Amino acid sequence: MDKILEIDNLVTAYQGKEGFVKAVDGVSFDLNRGDTICIVGESGSGKSVTAMSIMRLVEFENGKIREGTIKFNGEDLAKKSNEEMRKIRGSRISMIFQEPLTALNPVFTVGKQITEAILFHYPIGKKEAWRRAEEMIRLVGLSDPKARLKQYPHELSGGMRQRVMIAIALASEPELLIADEPTTALDVTIEAQILELLRSLRRERNMSIMLITHDIGVAAEMADRIIIMYAGKIMEISDTQDLFDQPLHPYSKGLLDSVPRMDGERGVPLNSIEGSIPRLNEVPDGCRFSPRCPFATEKCHEEMPPLEFRGTRQVACWHVDQLLENDSLSNDRKG
Ligand code: ATP
Ligand code: MG
Structure with a gap:
């Protein structure tokens, strides 16, 4: 398979008030050309730092890539x-962020901002750029392009602004x-529209997408493959269907169990994972998830399990065999 991205043992650290912390600690994964990969995990798990490392933006905010390769x-x-990164950023790799109002310049019209992005990349005249x-x-699904281009960011709704950001990213x-x-x-309706837009752009342009979300439901809809991250480490990498059929890591299982199911019984409370993600200067020895893990044993508290292959999947858990066995036993009992 043709790989557009191959990340091997990425370690990104910050020098903060609380000392030197590894926000991303030994992350490795690949992305096949034309595929969508989603990185999922709770707040503080290192999703954005992974993205900012690929874009080499961490060094602008006192971070540093300490180890690893990002091919x-x-x-x-x-x-x-x-200098080389400046040429790649925003041209061969583009990034869109959560809050499109802060990323757009309030004093320029939408048209000026999109045409500048186009003129930056192509040796064409202003008229052609407009x-x-x-x-x-039109491509990002906004009507009346001539009128839109004359507007300022604050005149647009959040969903429209995000479409403009996508237009700039795609320029x-x-x-x-x-x-x-x-x-x-x-809001959810606009979210669904933006996700559909990304899906159709990917189809039409054979673009590869790395989507970061804390919402595993979004990942289910969008991803070919899903990376589950926790406290700077990858816990599991799976094809989307496999993950939903049978999560291998207890943390993945916890995330899946906390999703409201459309087919589920009404009124059943969501199970959320107890406890919270550790601060980076307080990560436990051993498996980082062990303080919250219902299956943790002494070994888990002492030694971080490596991310190991299971067929096409990868998982970092000492007890994966035992969990699989329990699972098949309980399935046998069910039916
Ligand atoms: P969220 O879902 O909240 O966006 P995330 O998974 O994207 O979370 P990151 O932003 O990647 O999390 O942050 C991972 C860790 O790195 C956090 O603990 C954060 O405190 C730390 N971190 C991120 N940026 C910096 C920085 N500029 N200086 C110091 N620490 C940082
Ligand atoms: Mg983030």
């Missing part, structure tokens, strides 16, 4: 100069789009 089309981004901007506006026809919680600030 994009076979070239290690971790070794690129700032024509393309209209096309982009360079990136091979990889990184979307960090692009729909969190939007």
